[in-house]
Amino acid sequence: MVNVRKTISLGMLIVGLAALPRPLSAQEEIDALRKATKRVAAVYPALARQAHLSGTVKIVVVVTPEGNVKAVRTVGGNPVLVPAAEDAARLWKFEASKKESHVLVAIQFGA
Secondary structure, three states, rough: OHHHHHHHHHHHHHHHHOOOOOOOOOOOOOOOOOOEEEEOOOOHHHHHOOOOOOOOEEEEEEOOOOOOOEEEEEEEEOOOOOHHHHHHOOOOOOOOOOOOEEEEEEEEOOO
């Protein structure tokens, strides 16, 4: 029984480490001036609600010149909340711009 618990704990640790965000690259300079014109609220995951998890998920979104989200990459937050935050961020819209840009968004869960 002890070996099973150790194996499960080790597996959870490995999964948690794999989900750690990587730092921003030099090519991902954040455009703090680009404003969101449509923000979609994230759906609070049932597991997170049952476990009373709360917090902020920080995501870098790649925004096209037209203002659409082209890609998302999580840079911080609870792994249980990340999928819901990424799904919501993909639906956001931004002001048009002359070029593609990276914008840091924070999606809050709970209190």
